[in-house]
Amino acid sequence: LEAGKHVICEKPVTLNSEELSEIMHTAKEHERVFMVHQNRRWDSDFQMVKDLYENRKIGEVFHIESRVQGANGIPGDWRHLKAHGGGMLLDWGVHLLDQLLYMIDSPLAKVAADLSYILGDEVDDGFISYLTFENGVTALVEVGTTNYIKLPRWYIKGTKGSAVIEDWDLKGKIVKQSGIELVAAPKPIKAGQGLTKTMAPPSEEAIIKEKFEKVATQMDPFYTNFAKVVRGESEPIVKNEEVLQLMKIIESIFEAAETGQVIDVREHSYSR
Numbered sequence: 125l126e127a128g129k130h131v132i133c134e135k136p137v138t139l140n141s142e143e144l145s146e147i148m149h150t151a152k153e154h155e156r157v158f159m160v161h162q163n164r165r166w167d168s169d170f171q172m173v174k175d176l177y178e179n180r181k182i183g184e185v186f187h188i189e190s191r192v193q194g195a196n197g198i199p200g201d202w203r204h205l206k207a208h209g210g211g212m213l214l215d216w217g218v219h220l221l222d223q224l225l226y227m228i229d230s231p232l233a234k235v236a237a238d239l240s241y242i243l244g245d246e247v248d249d250g251f252i253s254y255l256t257f258e259n260g261v262t263a264l265v266e267v268g269t270t271n272y273i274k275l276p277r278w279y280i281k282g283t284k285g286s287a288v289i290e291d292w293d294l295k296g297k298i299v300k301q302s303g304i305e306l307v308a309a310p311k312p313i314k315a316g317q318g319l320t321k322t323m324a325p326p327s328e329e330a331i332i333k334e335k336f337e338k339v340a341t342q343m344d345p346f347y348t349n350f351a352k353v354v355r356g357e358s359e360p361i362v363k364n365e366e367v368l369q370l371m372k373i374i375e376s377i378f379e380a381a382e383t384g385q386v387i388d389v390r391e392h393s394y395s396r
Contacts, residue, residue: 125147125150125151125154125156125158126150126154128154128156129156130156130157130158130350130354131151131156131157131158131159132159132160132161132350133147133158133159133160133161134160134161135160135161135162135218135219135222136209136214136215136218136371136374137160137367137371138371139209139214140371140375141368141371141372141375144364144367144368144371145368148364148368151364157350157353157354157360158364159350159353159360159362159364160362160364160367161346161362162218162219162222162362162367163346164219164222164223165222165223165226165343165361165362166341166343166345166346167223167292168292168294168338168339169277169278169289169292169294170223170227171338171339171341172289172294172296172336172337172338172339173188173227173278173280173287173289174226174227175339176280176287176298176336177227177228177280178227180282181282181285181287181298181300182280182281182282182283182284182285182286182287182298182300183282183283183284183285183300184282184283185261185280185281185282186260186261186262186281186282186283187261187262187263187264187280187281188224188228188261188262188263188264188278188279188280188281189263189264189266189275189276189278189279189280190220190223190224190263190264190265190266190277190278191265191266191267191268191274191275191276191277191278192216192220192266192267192268192277193266193267193268193269193271193274193275194268194269194271194274195269195270195271195272196269197243197249197269197270198210198211198212198243198245198247198249198269203215203247204245204246204247205246205247206246206247210245210246210247211239211245211247211248211249212247212248212249212250212251212267212268212269213239213248213251213267213374213377213378214374215267216267217251217253217265217267217374217377218370218374220265220267221253221255221265221370221373221374222366222367222370224255224263224265225366225369225370225373226366228257228259228261228263229259230257230258230259230261231257231258231390232255232256232257232258232373232389233256233257233258233388233389233390234255234256234386234387234388234389235253235254235255235256235373235376235377235380235386235387235389236253236254236380236385236386236387237251237252237253237254237377237378237380237381238251238252238253238381239251239378239381240268240270242270243269243270248381249268249269249270250266250267250268250269250270251265251266251267251377251381252264252265252266253265253266253377253380274291276288276289276290276291277289277290277291277292278296282300284300284301285298285299285300285301285331286298286299286300287299287336288336289336294336294338296335296336297333297334297335297336298333298334298335298336299331299332299333299334300331300332300334301330301331301332302329302330302331302332304329304330307326307327307329307330308327308329308330309321309327310324310325310326310327310330311324311327312324313325343361344358344361346361346362349361372389373389376389
């Protein structure tokens with residue numbers, strides 16, 4: 125930046141928010157473009173969930189679960205080292221959190237977290253974080269490297285239905301209310317040594333099952349957008365202020381895991 129060059133940086137952009145603030149100041153001072161390659165905003169599975177959320181295809185979404193899981197441990201060498209930004213929160217966590225912050229039209233209010241150190245490294249080999257947004261939407265973000273059986277990539281609950289995407293092959297489905305008012309009550313099912321109507325499947329007339337279809341994104345590809353920003357023809361799709369917010373939230377998640385407390389991120393000095 126000081127040499128007059130425009131810059132693209134991979135994620136995690138820095139190891140902390142203070143370093144990013146310094147970079148943003150330098151970019152502004154030298155009137156250069158600095159952008160972070162948050163490429164998973166373009167992922168097809170995320171675009172499907174974003175479309176579902178924005179168009180209320182299962183009513184008002186109130187809970188989202190976003191996971192990536194594998195059983196190969198932490199890859200590479202530097203990813204095992206704290207000094208070099210290792211660990212899953214700064215690896216996959218950056219992506220999954222960025223997707224949620226980009227999609228949900230409300231400031232984040234609180235975070236809680238638990239980091240896993242099962243493999244014995246100095247950095248986390250996985251984590252679970254629970255997010256609460258001011259509009260009432262909750263989200264569970266989970267990354268694991270010791271999962272021999274994986275849970276779905278996405279599970280979403282809305283006021284009129286639920287949706288799931290199994291993996292990056294985009295196999296998924298939507299099950300929602302049919303809208304028919306007079307339907308047969310669910311029949312009790314045997315659950316272990318007892319009967320339940322509460323957990324019985326709804327009657328066929330009460331629901332509609334749909335394929336979770338792939339959607340076309342209207343966004344320019346990342347590098348096309350970067351070139352347009354350099355030429356002054358477009359606004360950046362990935363804004364530095366958003367990435368700064370993301371880094372501060374990651375710092376709050378580390379704090380939540382270390383202290384075992386729920387952190388109110390609104391008390392930290394960032395704005396949406």
